Amino acid sequence: xxxxxxxxxxxxxxxxxxxxxxxxxxxxxxxxxxxxxxxxxxxxxxxxxxxxxxxxxxxxxxxxxxxxxxxxxxxxxxxxxxxxxxxxxxxxxxxxxxxxxxxxxxxxxxxxxxxxxxxxxxxxxxxxxxxxxxxxxxxxxxxxxxxxxxxxxxxxxxxxxxxxxxxxxxxxxxxxxxxxxxxxxxxxxxxxxxxxxxxxxxxxxxxxxxxxxxxxxxxxxxxxxxxxxxxxxxxxxxxxxxxxxxxxxxxxxxxxxxxxxxxxxxxxxxxxxxxxxxxxxxxxxxxxxxxxxxxxxxxxxxxxxxxxxxxxxxxxxxxxxxxxxxxxxxxxxxxxxxxxxxxxxxxxxxxxxxxxxxxxxxxxxxxxxxxxxxxxxxxxxxxxxxxxxxxxxxxxxxxxxxxxxxxxxxxxxxxxxxxxxxxxxxxxxxxxxxxxxxxxxxxxxxxxxxxxxxxxxxxxxxxxxxxxxxxxxxxxxxxxxxxxxxx
Ligand code: SF4
Numbered sequence: 001x002x003x004x005x006x007x008x009x010x011x012x013x014x015x016x017x018x019x020x021x022x023x024x025x026x027x028x029x030x031x032x033x034x035x036x037x038x039x040x041x042x043x044x045x046x047x048x049x050x051x052x053x054x055x056x057x058x059x060x061x062x063x064x065x066x067x068x069x070x071x072x073x074x075x076x077x078x079x080x081x082x083x084x085x086x087x088x089x090x091x092x093x094x095x096x097x098x099x100x101x102x103x104x105x106x107x108x109x110x111x112x113x114x115x116x117x118x119x120x121x122x123x124x125x126x127x128x129x130x131x132x133x134x135x136x137x138x139x140x141x142x143x144x145x146x147x148x149x150x151x152x153x154x155x156x157x158x159x160x161x162x163x164x165x166x167x168x169x170x171x172x173x174x175x176x177x178x179x180x181x182x183x184x185x186x187x188x189x190x191x192x193x194x195x196x197x198x199x200x201x202x203x204x205x206x207x208x209x210x211x212x213x214x215x216x217x218x219x220x221x222x223x224x225x226x227x228x229x230x231x232x233x234x235x236x237x238x239x240x241x242x243x244x245x246x247x248x249x250x251x252x253x254x255x256x257x258x259x260x261x262x263x264x265x266x267x268x269x270x271x272x273x274x275x276x277x278x279x280x281x282x283x284x285x286x287x288x289x290x291x292x293x294x295x296x297x298x299x300x301x302x303x304x305x306x307x308x309x310x311x312x313x314x315x316x317x318x319x320x321x322x323x324x325x326x327x328x329x330x331x332x333x334x335x336x337x338x339x340x341x342x343x344x345x346x347x348x349x350x351x352x353x354x355x356x357x358x359x360x361x362x363x364x365x366x367x368x369x370x371x372x373x374x375x376x377x378x379x380x381x382x383x384x385x386x387x388x389x390x391x392x393x394x395x396x397x398x399x400x401x402x403x404x405x406x407x408x409x410x411x412x413x414x415x416x417x418x419x420x421x422x423x424x425x426x427x428x429x430x431x432x433x434x435x436x437x438x439x440x441x442x443x444x445x446x447x448x449x450x451x452x453x454x455x456x457x458x459x460x461x462x463x464x465x466x467x468x469x470x471x472x473x474x475x476x477x478x479x480x481x482x483x484x485x486x487x
Contacts, residue, residue, distance in 0.1 A: 013040070013041070014030065014039055014041070014042045014043065014044055015042075015043045015044070016043075016044050016046070017043065017044070017045045017046065018044070018045070018046035018091075019046065019048065021087070022046055022053075022087065022088070022091045024088070025087075025088045025089075025091035025092045025095070026044055026046065026091065026092075026095050028088075028092055028113075029091070029092045029093075029095035029096045029099065029111060030095075030099075031113065032096055032099075032107070032111065032113055033099055033103065033105075034406065036103055036105075038059075038061065038102070038103045039059070039099065039102075039103065040059075041059060041060065042057055042058065042059030042060075042102070043056075043057070043058045043059065044056070044057055044095060044098075045057075045058070046091060046094075046095070049067070049069075051069050051070050051073050052067055052068055052069035052070060052090055052094070053067070053068050053069075053087070053090045053091045053093075053094045054066075054067050054094065055067075055068075055091075055094040055095050055097070055098045056098070057095075057098040057099060057101075057102045059102065061102060062102075064098045064099075064101045064102045065098060066094045066095075066097035066098035066101065067094060068089075068090040068091070068093040068094035068097065068140065068141065068143065069090070069140050069141075070086055070090060070140070070141060071133075071136045071137060071140045071141070072129075072133065072136075072137065077127045077128045077129060078127065079127070082127070086141070089111070089141055089142065090141060092111040093110055093111040093141060093142055093143040095111075096110060096111040096143060097110070097111075097143050105377075105410070106145075106377075106410070107143070107145075107410050108144070108145045108147065108148045108410055108411065109142075109144055109145075109148055109403065109410060109412070110138075110142045110143025110144045110145070111142055111143050112142055112144065112403075113403075113405065114403070115402050115403055115404065115430075116402060116403075116430055116431070116432070117144070117148070117152060117401070117402075117403060117412070118152055118155050118156065118159075118400065118401055118402075118430065118431065119430070119431050119432060120138075120142075121134060121138070121152040121153070121155075121156050122156060122159075122431060124137055124138070125156060131153060134149075134153075135149050135153075138152070148412075151398060151401065151412075151414075152401075154397070154398055155398055155399060155400060155401055158397060158398070158399045158422070159399065159400070159427055159431070162399075162422060162424065162427060168222065168223060168224060168483065169223070169224045169225065169226045169434065170218075170223055170224075170225060170226070170434060170435040170436065170437055170479075171225065171226050171227040171228065171229070171424075171425055171428055171429070171434055171435070171436045171437075172214075172225060172227075172228045172229070172250070172251075172253070172436065172437050172438075172439065173228075173229050173231065173425075173429075173436055173437070173438045173439070173443050173444070174207070174211075174228065174229070174230045174231070174235075174246065174250075174438075174439050174440050174443065175189060175231060175232055175233060175438065175439070175440035175441050175442045175443040175457070176230065176231070176232040176233045176234065176235040176237070176238060176246075176440060177189035177190060177191055177203070177232055177233040177440065177441040177442055177459065177461055178190070178191055178192075178193050178196065178197075178200060178232065178233050178234065178237045178238070179191070179192060179193070179232070179233055179234045179237055179261075179262060180192065180193060180194075180234070180237055180262055180264055180265060180300060180301075181194070181298055181299075181300045182298065182364065183297055183298045183299055184296075184297050184298045184363060184364050185297060185326075185357065185358075185360070185363050186360075186363055186364075187360035187363045188232065188233065188442065189232065189233060189441050189442025189459040189460075190232060190233045190234070191233075191461065193237055196461070199461040199462055200238075200461075202461075202462075202465050203440075203441065203461040203462075203464065203465060204238075204242060204245075204246075205465075206464060206465040206468045207246065207439065207440050208245065208246070208249060209468065210439045210440070210468060210471075210472060211246070211249035211250065211439060212249060213472050214251075214437060214439065214472075214475075215249060215250070215251045217476060217479070218251050219251070221479075221483060223479075223483070225251050225252065225253040225254070226253070226254050226255065226424060226425075226428070226434065227253060227254060227255035227256070227257070227423075227424045227425040227428070228250055228253045228255070228256050228257070228425070229257045229259075229423075229425040229426075229429075230246070230247075230256075230257065230258045230259065231259045232259060232261070232442075233442075234259065234260070234261045234262045234265050235258055235259055235260065236258075236259075236260040236261075236262070236265040236266050236270050237262070237265045239270075240267075240269040240270045240272075240273050243270055243273050243274070244273045244277070247273065247274070247277035247279075248277065250277075254424070255280050255281075255423070255424050255425060256277070256278055256279050256280050256281075257279070257280065257281040257282075257283065257322075257423055257425055258274050258279050258281070258282055258283070259282075259283045259285070260274075260282050260283060260284050260309070260313075261283060261284070261285040261324070262285075262299070262301060263284055263286060263301045263305040263306040263308070263309035264300065264301035264305050266284065266309040266312060266313075267312070268312050268315075268316070271312050271313055271315075271316045271318065272316055274316075274318060275316045275317065275318055279318050280318070280319055280320055281318070281319070281320035281321075281322055281350075281351065281421075281423060282313050282318045282320070282321060282322070283322040283323070283324060283351075283353075284306065284309050284310055284313060284321065284322070284323060285322075285323060285324035286299075286301075286303070286306040286323070286324075286325075286340075287299065287324060287325055287326045287329070287355075288325065288326065288329055288332065288336065288340050289303050289306065289339065289340040289343045289344065290303075290332065290336045290339060290340065291303050292331070293329050293330070293331065293332055293336065296329075296330055296331065297329060297330070298364075303343075310323075310347050319350075319421075320350040320351060320421045320423075321347070321349045321350055321351070322349065322350070322351035322352070322353060322423070323344055323347070323349045323351070323352050323353070324352075324353045324355065325340060325341075325344070325352065325353070325354050325355065325387065326354075326355045326356070326357055327354060327355070327356050327357065327380055327383040327384045327387065327408070327411075328356050328357035328374065328375055328380040328383065328408035328409065329357060329375075330372045330373050330374055330375075331373050331375075332375055332383070333375055333379055333383075334379060334382045334383055334386060337383040337386055337387065338386065341386065341387060341390050341391075345390065345391075345394055348394075349396075350417065350418045350421035351396075351415065351416065351417045351418075351421060351422075351423065352387075352391055352396055352415075352416045353413065353414070353415045353416070354384065354387045354388075354391075354413065354414050354416065355413040356380065356384060356407045356408050356409065356411040356412065356413060357374070357380075357407070357408045358404040358405065358406055358407045358408070359406040359408075360404070360405075360406075374408065375408075377408070377409040377410075378409075380408045380409040380411070381409050381411070384409070384411055388414075391416045392416075395418055395419070396416035396417060396418055397416060397417065397418075397419070398414045398415065398416055399415055399416070399417050399422045399426075399427065400414075400415045400422075400423075400426045400427050400430050400431075401413060401414045401415065401430070402430045429446075432446065432448055432452055433448065434448055435447050435448045435449075435479075435482065436448075437475060437479070438455075438456075438457060439457070440457065440464070441457055441458060441459055441460065441461045441463075441464040442457060442458075442459040443456075443457045444456045444457070445457075445475050445478075447478045447479070447482050449482050453478065455471065455474050455475055455478065457471055
């Protein structure tokens with residue numbers, strides 16, 4: 001047993017009494033509470049018990065206890081790696097449960113902090129556990145609450161019905177790192193054209209070159225392209241001519257999605273280009289339809305401009321319209337979400353993606369977040385619940401989900417779709433089911449083989465231009481190795 005004072009950098013400085021090998025999992029559990037002042041001076045005691053871990057938390061607010069147990073110890077369906085991780089997971093879950101009780105915080109996702117809870121569910125089912133067994137595992141080993149377990153099951157069953165292409169297919173992501181202005185909550189590669197417009201031309205020249213290089217490479221190697229996602233930034237902040245050139249350089253694909261995130265960048269000419277180039281899905285993303293919030297979060301477009309953009313997208317007949325929303329925006333409440341939903345559903349979108357606000361370090365408002373008039377946790381939960389009810393009522397079902405660090409109310413982002421309009425790219429990207437080659441600034445390439453490795457393009461357009469040759473070489477080398485192993 002080892003007693004440990006946390007380093008001074010951790011301001012809440014609890015005392016941990018735990019077997020040496022479990023100290024790291026306690027520290028990882030403390031991360032979930034991001035220096036919550038209520039944890040100041042507490043003592044955390046860990047005891048190993050048969051099939052599990054017991055935790056006691058003692059502090060000024062009293063004493064709390066929690067247990068986490070392994071329900072299928074020694075089951076032959078687990079792999080060695082699963083078993084090796086188990087003590088770490090159980091300790092983390094028991095500490096998180098005791099601390100959420102101590103701080104009176106409802107953590108729907110238990111000890112999970114990763115981006116891909118649905119991937120964990122898939123992994124458990126692929127080991128051979130039934131739905132009922134998977135429920136037990138998620139509850140006891142990870143502390144996930146029942147409503148989220150049901151959500152994972154729904155998403156898993158939906159994805160099972162969507163066929164994936166063979167091993168020799170990949171998908172492509174293209175990053176356009178420019179926007180008209182920068183939204184206060186944004187952490188993406190998104191440079192306002194008003195200040196960074198001079199970077200656009202050299203950037204596009206480099207992107208064209210990368211597109212040509214890979215189109216030739218994929219052709220030579222016989223690699224098929226399942227889906228292409230053009231995101232950013234805001235791709236439609238390019239001119240119609242520039243968009244036309246980018247899309248013309250794409251290899252043939254089964255699915256093409258283009259983000260036209262900011263309604264103030266959309267016009268008929270650009271939408272015609274998207275249509276002509278075979279775009280299946282266009283994302284027009286107001287985040288909220290309350291004028292006062294749009295101004296507050298730096299969107300610099302109006303509700304009216306959003307309606308005009310959707311009308312144009314419908315007029316040019318791009319088959320699928322996706323609309324992104326954010327729950328938990330400053331000064332919003334359930335009434336604001338009701339208003340947004342009512343207006344959006346009247347447009348009969350095929351896809352709606354509901355995000356929960358996340359405090360991202362790279363955003364402009366991260367440091368001031370404490371002083372922003374954000375809705376309470378309960379209010380944000382109500383908004384998210386309302387979206388689930390209203391969207392399901394009109395036949396939009398959840399088909400993928402992911403999480404981010406420091407999400408409001410410890411919730412998640414969920415993509416909803418009408419039957420048959422699900423975005424294939426979103427599924428394979430979140431579930432890491434297929435290699436995605438990223439091109440352009442901020443684009444990440446993920447090579448999915450026996451292990452998953454990554455090459456990340458720099459966010460800064462100028463650095464991307466400088467490092468282009470090296471990045472192309474690195475990605476081709478990795479692809480060569482990957483497909484050599486498959487063949
Ligand atoms: S439109 Fe999207 S990418 Fe651009 S600044 Fe706003 S949140 Fe970021």
